[in-house]
Amino acid sequence: MIDAATLDPTMRPFWEGVRLGEIRVQRCAACGSHQFYPRPFCLRCDGTTLAWVSASGLGVIHSLVTVHLPVIDDLAPPYRVALVELVEGPRFLGLVAADVEIGDRVSGRWLGSEPGTARLRFEAAP
């Protein structure tokens, strides 16, 4: 576990969302685009009115790999890690099941809620 509130105060709303099971991203009030991680300005239009919103959790697998060497204690290889592009735009890493591939539609939920150990897991979505 890491002390995210001290490490990075700008991420506090995100971690509050994780505890509620939400995947929060920023939405720009001016242009409507979503971005993550958070910044005090919009990367697209330079607007400065940004609000945290709960993303749908739906996305598409952008890339996908299988790790065959031990990296951290509680993940026994082989395991699959995906880069998922949410329908809102931002990308997240996530663990995925064996039955999904690049290009597949997926839906994500949190396993755990503490910074440093919480992980997204994505499963096939209709």
Add this chain to the structure above:
Amino acid sequence: MSDLVEAVARHPLYIVGAAETPLGEVADESELSMVGLAARDALAEAGLTLRDVDGLFVNYMGEEGTVQVGEYLGIEPRYLDSSDLGGAAFEAFVGHAMTAVAAGRCEVALITYASRQRSLRSRRLVPAPSPFRQQLEDPYGLPVPIGYYALTAARHMHEFGTTRAQLAEIAVAARAWARLNPKAWARDPLTIADALASRPIVEPLHRSDCCLVTDGGGAIVITGAARARDAARAAVRILGAGEGQGAWDITQARDLTRSPGVISGREAFGAAGITPRDVDVLEPYDSFTITVLLALEDLGFCAKGEGGSFVEGGRLAPGGSLPSMTSGGGLSYCHPGALGLLLLIEAVRQLRGEAGERQVPDARIAVAHGVGGTMSTAATVVLARD
């Protein structure tokens, strides 16, 4: 700025010395002593000594690296650069040195590096802290850097139909060159079938797609025409250099299959007034096979997505039409954590005609292309036999 551009054009610059440190597994030297040895060897080629060095460029030599190296070498340079651009720093330093010398800020530039990452077993899989990586990437157990490169390779395969056999062509070409280089670490024969059968590390990348972990380093010396005339070996002219950067966190990369080589290549080739067709020898950063594939596309040797078919048929191997990784590269010769300096040294050897069995006949223009981080930085240098 245009005055400076003109000054660079008016004052041709040369690499007048290039030397490796001891390579492989270095039991009896420290990183600083390795740097000391290589620096003196490179300066000796140029007819210079440490006292002549007034510009110092280092990366990965500890905090305030130029201070630690300068202290060890007993010099007090007046131009200092420890920019951390990962493994691409050394190609970037060539560009920085061009500007510094043209602006009169230094006259003799020393670029140096050494690592004992193999002997010290210091290669890390879990990255140094970055707030976003700690919160959003580390928990997924994606080893760094290979996991990030594997995501790039997987996306390239999905988008363009690139195959593992095509990536294996790159590893096989590097090994064929290494077999001609007595200093190379891995010299056993390697076939496409061997590469395909090597064990998976982070699929789609297998063992044969990954660079070595060795000790090593080197030094190069850059100066203007006046002092280049004193050099003991043929001076190699620097025609152009460029650098670029992309993302640090993989979730922030806008396009996984496009590296900052697009920027560094455009800058370097533009400054040199050449196109990829003019290149006789290419020294691309081969941390992984996919790193080379992206370099070929992003530097314009082939179109985006066509790297896989481009490397087929041994195009990069000895006898191929684009000799690349001619030392054996990071895949088979030496990869001391940061490869960029060794790419420059090999390019110099090829242009001087000193490469022995692996010499590319009549090599006139060579390109060294460094890559740092997880496709995070790139820097490109165009060199020519003068």
